Amino acid sequence: MDIVLLHRNLRIKDNEALYYGSQNQKYLVIYLFDKDYWNSNGKSSIQFQFAYDCLVSLDNELKELRSNIHIFEGNLYSLQEWIIRNYPKANIHFNHSTDIDYFRSQLNSFKQFFKANDQFHTYSDHGIQLDNFDRDNWSKHWHKIMDQPLKLNPKANLHWLDADIPTLNKFDPKIKDHIPLNMQIQKGGSLEANRLLDSFLFERCEGYSKKMSSPIDAENSCSRLSPHIAFGSISVRQIYQKLTDFFPVSNHKSDLNSFRKRLYWHCHFIQKLETEPELEFNSMHSMCDELRPNFDSEIVERWIQGKTGFPFLDACILYLKEYGWINFRMRAMIMSFASYNLWQPWQKTSPLLAKLFVDYEPGIHISQVQMQSGVTGINLPRIYSVSKQSMDHDINANWIKRVIPELQSSDNESIHYANLGKQYIEPITDLRKSSKAAREKIWSIRSDIKFKNIAKKVYLKHGSRMRRRRTA
Numbered sequence: 368m369d370i371v372l373l374h375r376n377l378r379i380k381d382n383e384a385l386y387y388g389s390q391n392q393k394y395l396v397i398y399l400f401d402k403d404y405w406n407s408n409g410k411s412s413i414q415f416q417f418a419y420d421c422l423v424s425l426d427n428e429l430k431e432l433r434s435n436i437h438i439f440e441g442n443l444y445s446l447q448e449w450i451i452r453n454y455p456k457a458n459i460h461f462n463h464s465t466d467i468d469y470f471r472s473q474l475n476s477f478k479q480f481f482k483a484n485d486q487f488h489t490y491s492d493h494g495i496q497l498d499n500f501d502r503d504n505w506s507k508h509w510h511k512i513m514d515q516p517l518k519l520n521p522k523a524n525l526h527w528l529d530a531d532i533p534t535l536n537k538f539d540p541k542i543k544d545h546i547p548l549n550m551q552i553q554k555g556g557s558l559e560a561n562r563l564l565d566s567f568l569f570e571r572c573e574g575y576s577k578k579m580s581s582p583i584d585a586e587n588s589c590s591r592l593s594p595h596i597a598f599g600s601i602s603v604r605q606i607y608q609k610l611t612d613f614f615p616v617s618n619h620k621s622d623l624n625s626f627r628k629r630l631y632w633h634c635h636f637i638q639k640l641e642t643e644p645e646l647e648f649n650s651m652h653s654m655c656d657e658l659r660p661n662f663d664s665e666i667v668e669r670w671i672q673g674k675t676g677f678p679f680l681d682a683c684i685l686y687l688k689e690y691g692w693i694n695f696r697m698r699a700m701i702m703s704f705a706s707y708n709l710w711q712p713w714q715k716t717s718p719l720l721a722k723l724f725v726d727y728e729p730g731i732h733i734s735q736v737q738m739q740s741g742v743t744g745i746n747l748p749r750i751y752s753v754s755k756q757s758m759d760h761d762i763n764a765n766w767i768k769r770v771i772p773e774l775q776s777s778d779n780e781s782i783h784y785a786n787l788g789k790q791y792i793e794p795i796t797d798l799r800k801s802s803k804a805a806r807e808k809i810w811s812i813r814s815d816i817k818f819k820n821i822a823k824k825v826y827l828k829h830g831s832r833m834r835r836r837r838t839a
């Protein structure tokens with residue numbers, strides 16, 4: 368008997384756990400539904416909604432193989448007991464996934480228990496390197512992984528297998544209780560992932576490198592694959608190989624090169640959390656945790672509700688709250704504002720922001736949050752000016768006015784400079800003064816020799832060795 372335990376690799380193609388778990392043609396596919404997981408650090412019901420779409424799509428494909436997804440409700444400890452009771456000799460197949468402490472600590476104990484009897488088989492995830500990890504050769508290995516042939520589809524079960532836990536169909540109404548209404552988030556599933564990949568490569572990628580910075584253009588000009596990659600409805604290798612095949616005949620090679628770099632960054636960032644799981648709670652540079660000792664729940668609440676009084680920033684947050692996605696530049700600006708202008712500890716703001724992203728990927732999110740808060744020690748601090756971003760990306764303020772209709776009759780300059788008097792919420796801080804104060808604090812700690820010595824160690828552990836480095 369084999370058990371394939373699903374977590375975030377919700378696809379049939381290029382799925383090692385499914386492939387190896389199906390070889391004896393007698394396998395149960397189990398998805399663990401743990402309510403506490405979906406309520407823990409940065410996780411949220413919109414992410415679950417996306418995962419659910421992926422499960423439905425995978426379940427449909429599995430039916431062709433005389434298999435379907437069974438749902439185990441509980442945590443990994445209770446699943447362990449259930450397996451011991453029902454299938455004590457089963458081999459368990461699992462695609463590794465770099466995740467938050469809540470999941471990782473349970474998984475470690477689950478793994479240790481079944482590994483002792485040689486029953487647990489882990490397969491690596493995307494381009495994350497689990498064994499013999501070496502930063503100097505990481506990039507070379509990543510390319511090797513991407514060039515490997517895709518895993519073949521799983522084999523069919525010889526017979527339908529039953530278990531004393533419900534199938535996805537039966538469990539469906541219960542799961543739906545956890546799905547929020549009234550949000551316009553992306554649809555999950557492998558069909559949708561492949562559709563997006565094709566339309567990006569063949570139609571939408573023109574001008575990608577420039578358009579990705581604007582919240583208005585990026586909606587259509589970015590690939591929009593992030594939640595699919597996060598929940599594995601497509602593998603990074605599938606994307607990489609299709610891109611490589613199409614690249615020679617594309618008229619937009621420089622755009623596609625930028626896209627290819629980002630696939631690499633995806634894994635590069637996740638590898639940091641995989642190597643040092645404490646980054647979920649601690650700054651990459653140990654001296655930076657002393658920087659922001661005071662947490663002000665009221666101003667953080669105004670920030671995450673999009674009520675800062677800075678129209679462009681508020682519009683970005685409100686847009687994110689409605690669609691569960693916004694482009695990179697605006698994510699960086701939102702985070703930079705909380706960490707520099709409001710001077711709030713990233714540990715408090717990061718999960719609130721993560722909950723709004725359908726594509727929440729802890730490895731990328733936590734690394735980026737730390738970069739945009741100036742606490743990695745290996746990246747130059749960058750404080751985004753909300754007014755500049757506002758003028759650069761929405762000079763006529765049309766987008767802002769669409770998202771915040773109450774500003775319809777306000778003049779553009781007042782909108783960009785958040786100088787609206789009684790027409791809008793009073794700005795939460797003085798942009799220039801707070802940026803200046805932040806710059807001084809962050810640079811005073813960086814000039815300390817002790818800081819530099821620690822930063823060198825951080826670089827050796829996490830820094831990218833790519834020559835033209837923008838990732839760090």
Ligand SMILES: Cc1cc2nc3c(=O)[nH]c(=O)nc-3n(C[C@H](O)[C@H](O)[C@H](O)COP(=O)(O)OP(=O)(O)OC[C@H]3O[C@@H](n4cnc5c(N)ncnc54)[C@H](O)[C@@H]3O)c2cc1C
Nearest residue numbers: 589590591592593629632633695698699726727728732735
């Ligand atoms: C504060 C902050 C938090 C972020 N949190 C997340 C997150 O939780 N999940 C997430 O997937 N991305 C995150 N990003 C990175 C980036 O904003 C998103 O990957 C991107 O906007 C997703 O849209 P897309 O798929 O259309 O991207 P595209 O531009 O089409 O890129 C293709 C893929 O490359 C990867 N990628 C793109 N940019 C980056 C980057 N800078 N670093 C690492 N990988 C990248 C993603 O997997 C993305 O899907 C964050 C960025 C910041 C500044």
